[in-house]
Amino acid sequence: MAPAGQELATLPDGRTVVVLFDGYSLPTSQPEEIAASIEYLPVPLPDDLRDAIKVASPHVELINSRVQAAISERYKVSDEIKLLRLAPSPETTTYNDYVEVCRAWGRAEKAKLGV
DSSP, X not given: OOOSEEEEEEOTTSOEEEEEOTTOOOOSXXXXXXXXXXXXXXXXXXXXXXXXXXXXXXXXXXXXXXXXXXXXXXXXHHHHHXXXXXXXXXXXXXXXXXXXXXXXXXXXXXXXXXX
C-alpha cells in the first residue's frame, strides 16, 4: 500500500511539515491536542516558507545529491572546468543540455513534495 504522505522537514521554529500526496487527506476526527496543532499551509507556499522547508528537508537534500550524482556520472569536475574554457562549443551545448535534464528531474521531484 502506498503511503498517504511524508514528513518533509522540521523547521527551526519546531513545526513539522508533512506533505499529503494527491488523493489523501487527514482524517476529520483527531485527538484534540493534535487537531489544535494542525496548520494548513497555503498553496503555493510563500517564498520564505518554501525556502525554509528546502533548507531543512532531508528529502530535498537527497534530490539535490541525486542531481549532482547524475551529472558527476557523466562529467568529472575537471571536465566541467574544461568545458568552461571551451564555451561556446558543441561540447558545452551537449553538457548544458544534459545538466538541464538532470535539473528538470530534480525540480519535478521537489514539485511532487510541494516545494
